[in-house]
Amino acid sequence: MTADHPLAQYYARRAGEYERIYTKPERQDDLRQLEDWVADFGRDQRVLELACGTGWWTAVLAPVAKAVTAVDLNPEVLEVARAKSLPGVEWCCRDVYASEPIPGSFTAGMAGFWWSHVPRRKLPGFLVMVHRQLEPGARVLFLDNRYVSGSSTPISRTDSDGNTYQTRTLADGTEHEVLKNFPTAQELTALLSPLADQLRVRELTHYWCVDYRVGQRAGGQPS
């Protein structure tokens, strides 16, 4: 994917208004729970955070982690993130699908609200790429939205692979079709079980969160 991909362009244009999504009143209790889970996850780890955006979750990780490398394709969102002046964070502008390894050695990997944007067919390969970036037995956490009628943007269409899409409107009035999948706990378990040890799937009203250790057959480095 390159910076001219529609998903990347959408998030570049949304950079200044992105964090409004974290102010939805009905989601606040769940967000506080997620923040606790992410802080527990990142404590004393060297974390690779993928698609970090404006650094909402980086700000949760930075005070507890040994170090964080936070990666995003868009300079526009990284500028918002850098302005937070988080200690111990290295910001890195690059594509999560790029084949070159991200410099560093990582005991943990996480991504917030990124899984939902990965086409279903690409997920297995994406997971292998993530696991290869991490030390053997590293911990991994993904969190993302559950579809909640009345709170989530309605699904506008479903393609032949089962990917779902939303039509989103930015503050400037532009409309963008965005791939946004809402996997069930069963789908997450089925995909991750062969790759993961100590897999845990947790669901809140508005969000899901999975965490696990990279298993020996997960596409990571040999232990």
Ligand SMILES: C[S@@+](CC[C@H](N)C(=O)[O-])C[C@H]1O[C@@H](n2cnc3c(N)ncnc32)[C@H](O)[C@@H]1O
């Ligand atoms: C839903 S936002 C998530 C941001 C942040 N993780 C959060 O939870 O607040 C998705 C992010 O993915 C970034 N992105 C889109 N395509 C990317 C790619 N190919 N590689 C890296 N980041 C990408 C966008 O710039 C955007 O910041």
